[in-house]
Amino acid sequence: MANQIHEEGKFKYIELGEGTPVVVLHGLMGGLSNFDGVTDFFPEKGYKILIPELPIYSMSLLKTNVKNFAKYVSEFIDHKGFEEVILLGNSLGGHIGLLCTKLYPEKVKALVITGSSGLYESAMGESYPKRGDYEYIQKKAENVFYDPAVATKEIVDEVYASVNDRNKLIRTLAIAKSAIRHNMAKDLPKMETPTCIIWGKNDNVTPPEVATEFDELLPDSDLYWIDKCGHAAMMEHPDEFNKLLYAWLQKRNL
Secondary structure, eight states: OOOEEEEEEEEEEEEEEEEEEEEEEESOOOOOGHHHHEEEEEEEEEEEEEEOOTTTTOGGGGOOSHHHHHHHHHHHHHTOOOOOOEEETTHHHHHHHHHHHHHHHHGGGEEEEEESSSSGGGOOTTOOOOOHHHHHHHHHHHHHEEEEEEEEHHHHHHHHHHHHHHHHHHHHHHHHHHHHHHHTTTTTOOSOOEEEEETTTTTTSSSSHHHHHHHHTTEEEEEEEEOOOSSSSHSHHHHHHHHHHHHHHHTOOO
């Protein structure tokens, strides 16, 4: 995927396909490759998939918060010259998508969230991160998925490197605090944007009741479950995730 990354000013992103723009927002420990299933499927169906690299570890520490990431996404939409987009976010990316939708509703045609933070305080991991202990990090990474085998050595190594990098660790903690401060329970009932919620039935990070609460609080949402699935449905069950999302987009004429 590296050879497909565009660099323009402060933006680095992947862009594939033509059609309705879908801006994909990765999570705190999630790389752009987490959405390979989405990038393989949706460009064939008349959608332009864009995955910006969020400045999670590169913003100044004072600016490292969910609100500034939402602003960054809004600026990316403007940079690309889109009037409105569909936002798709996993984990922290879902939270950024929600806040972006609240702050810039005119730019968001629809929202898709999966395993999103924004309601559940320990979504960022209560005893996490713990430095140095590889086995502990491996267990944490495996806990993200229903099938621990999805947490490949490559994924574990990446997380391990992040939590042992002081700069990244400080920012990870700043983001976790910011996510807790930006609890969206009071905002959601005022957000009229059509929202698709796709959730793993076995999500240990943001449990199923979080999805139910999102669905209850959002005025115009549809909730879909994926069985035998953890926190990153688009990685663990890409075909089912794509099928559910595509059917929803068709139903909503998006």
